[in-house]
Amino acid sequence: MVKKVFSFALLVFFCFIFSFGWYIPDANAFTEEQKLLLQSWRIVNQSYLDETFNHQNWWKLREKYVKKSLRDREETYTAIEEMLASLDDPFTRLLRPEQYRSLQVNTSGQLSGVGLQININPTTKLIEVIAPLAGSPAESAGIEPKDSILEIDGVDTKTITLDEAAARMRGKIGTKVSLRIQSGRDKAAKPRTLNIVRDRISLNPVYTALDTSTNQKVGYVRLNQFSANAAQEIAHGVSDLESQGASAYILDLRNNPGGLLQAGVEIARMWLEDGTIVYTVNRQGALGSFDSTSEILTSDPLVVLVNQGTASASEILAGALQDNERALLVGEKTFGKGLIQSLFELPDGAGLAVTVAKYETPNHTDINKLGIMPDDVVSQQPITYAQIATDVDLQYQEALKLVTSKNNMLAEAG
Template identity: 35%
Template structure:
């Protein structure tokens, strides 16, 4: 694309933005034009006086400009994906890719990649990465000098290859170094098991994320669980980074007979209400296990079950991601993911950056590596570790709920 053509496209795009801003009465045309003057000046200086101006990659220049624009919001959950990043995301959404098995976001305060949660059984999970860890270096390159999606791509790679990361962890004075071997990450959204107790059989379900097939696989697990006759149920949402809104609503509907599951409110104060689709399963005592890595859609389910007093919540305060991101395709093939609304629980609580407090607290284990976690995480029916303090406390609470 020629420089003049590019500048024309940029100007036209900005004109559209200006027009939409005026329509929304957010600012005046004068305000926007004044704010954009330094951008036009900078672009002009770069294109005309930069020493290596003939080698300028205009697409990369615009990618960086858009990325910086979004980062200026100070919203860790709004971000820009360039065209290459869009392709990478498509690979991930297909459910299989080479990587470490972590859900991440951008941390604008530290200019780092922040771990939302490590996925169960994956290299990151086994190594002991935790929700809230900030990745500040990848293969000895500072993350602060990378675009967000560039850093994400560096974490992914061919299975069997090694990546070295440095972590800033809350409460730890020095940086933690991890050398992890990438694996083919296969996402199995629902697993289940059974626990035999003095009060009868207990069903256990682990939901690793809320993807396109989660509600379908959750129904299969619940069919098996209730067919075997259970007195209660443990839902494990630890380190579940969330996923699709519809998936969370469908899973919540399995436990809520009727009523609101979640509400969303946009920038104009307009609310959308999503109600239960109906419960076809027996109502048994339920305990939900959560930790700092329980985020987004997992908090929708947790918040609904807590508000209706359908379940007791056991563990740690959840992550606190109550925002909705909408993807806006751009003309260059990239996508802008922008926070456009907040989730609210049925009672109207906005839990963004607040999280959900458990009814019963469990202290997070202090060990770094999960030595006993050399498991096949692709299995749907699993063995569970009854020395796990979360499970021990959750089972104790559940048995106290069973009459």
């Protein structure tokens, strides 16, 4: 009798093991494509801000996509993109290897190459030089704005994308690249071939100038992106302006799409002596904060320029300065991106940008999809890059008037 009971128990046990195996397959049974999809799913499952995953069964979605026939990497990428699209969050996205590398370059603040800003001319469809970076090999070679790049190492640029052209000009320090250039100033001139040696390129996101058009010297600081070297470049720029006698400042954050959160916090600390810079809220609803307790660069009056292109880390900085009454904001309502993403690298060199938290300004204002309203609203038609901070820049002129006004309360507080 005992033996029968024992045999029956063993039978039930092995049946359980057999049945269990149908539902939890061995990890080795997955293909490489399935493993990449599952890793992407797992990253989102563990870190995404919205625990409801846009009010859907995230586990059920996993089963749906892991059953798909993924024959190659392109099909896997498409499946991951479809899966992420169900979250209805444009900021949580797949970054294919070339996109991921490009984003890392943009935020690192340095790369190695020839040092050219390029675009596609809408009329000629040719790759055109916007400007060579100061001190770059391209500048030393005599390449000028409006020059066209016809070939890169013998490859006709009409046959490649802008990203591919940029990638071909990047490379290891000390290596050569051949560029066939058509002059933008002299269209009759024959194209010339330049052999340029690549070097380390510093992507300075900061431009500074001293405005002496009024009875007061005003330091103008334009920040284009919150890259890894942004805080250091701001510090150098302001220090230089201080040595030139600047007694008031205009910080231009227009069309700055953001970048690194930490860079935004560091720059806020340079202007704000004390106070909260930003609150962060994670998926559990836990509230964290970044505060300023460090020595500031200057207590001089400050006006910040913003517009619809001011987003993310730019809004964190603008909101911190406005809520702490350190600066007046001039321009137009900001973009309204109050979400924070983290980057996760995948085994094949691709990456995921995942929304992991949201932020609130020091006054606990959630600006996502709402933006920040400036203290002084000044609308203007789009202007060219060369017209920024000139007489035709109405927003800049209003900021200049405010920052030099004797009635500027922030000047008295500073």
